[in-house]
């Protein structure tokens with residue numbers, strides 16, 4: 001059993017749906033950090049059966065849009081001097097730019113390589129987004 | 141002046157704007173000469189990245205009849221895109237010398253992209269299988285012309301309802317008006333898609349699905365025909381078995397109301413027998429004319445042109 005010490009300074013991303021932890025790890029660019037980052041997978045959970053969990057031993061600006069896109073049900077806890085200072089419940093962002101790309105091969109954004117395409121949330125339950133140009137549905 | 145600067149999707153127009161546009165088109169039909177110079181000195185650029193002679197002629201004729209001028213291309217190989225110019229750059233440059241851009245492009249979302257970069261209004265004349273708002277406006281004006289208004293109408297749409305963009309757009313647009321009822325007539329394989337029916341359900345619009353044109357034609361005020369294409373069927377036998385159910389003939393016309401109108405987006409293949417053409421209720425060739433009039437109204441509105449003084 002790996003010893004994950006009690007966090008003194010940093011962020012805990014909890015209640016990640018099992019399997020999404022690595023996706024979040026990559027999308028948040030946590031592999032580029034010099035600080036300690038712990039990714040735990042398939043942790044037993046009374047509520048969820050299995051869950052993933054990420055501990056980051058530093059306070060950084062998380063891209064909440066990315067988190068909301070991948071898994072809006074996670075809980076984020078900011079820890080300072082060993083104390084939980086803020087808990088955040090997420091919801092999927094209404095619009096996102098720069099994270100998603102349109103998967104419709106007939107969409108002009110794929111011919112012209114437009115990077116700032118806006119996607120509008122169409123279904124919060126399934127985290128489905130629509131391309132502002134062609135209306136095709138996509139999710140991360 | 142319309143709220144929207146450009147027309148990309150039919151839903152860009154509010155119900156009030158739609159009504160005002162149709163009302164203006166009606167006035168133009170009554171007295172076209174009165175509008176012959178309202179757009180004098182204005183230039184419309186029509187950029188057709190894929191050929192559609194019918195649509196291009198309609199826009200050009202509309203602008204010329206308003207006294208304006210047109211320029212553009214109908215073959216992308218002669219334009220600067222062949223030299224690799226992006227859509228955004230074309231929009232920026234053309235927007236400098238034209239007052240209005242009309243664009244048709246095989247890729248979905250192109251008109252919207254142009255509208256973002258052009259300094260002038262943009263009209264979508266078809267972006268792949270996505271939107272073609274002036275076709276829908278044409279259909280609305282045609283119905284309005286023959287029926288006076290939309291309220292209380294029973295509209296039958298017949299043929300390939302699954303893949304027909306024109307039909308989805310017309311249906312959802314008509315559903316915005318009060319008290320319109322629909323009959324969807326198609327083989328089960330080509331039935332109206334769920335997303336359209338959900339939209340109707342959400343608005344509380346009444347519709348019925350049927351496989352028999354003969355069985356329901358007597359109820360209709362408007363019959364909108366569309367092509368049933370061979371390649372949509374699994375087998376040749378299926379196609380041959382079903383196609384005749386969805387072909388309009390004089391026998392079926394005999395069962396229809398004396399003032400029902402028959403519409404079709406054209407070109408027609410064989411879904412309307414040529415013998416029906418002589419029936420005064422067949423208005424599909426007149427639709428072309430209404431297409432020009434509604435485009436005249438749209439050009440005036442997007443350019444913010446005033447009603448001419450009598």
Ligand SMILES: [Zn+2]
Nearest residue numbers: 102107131134
């Ligand atoms: Zn798209």
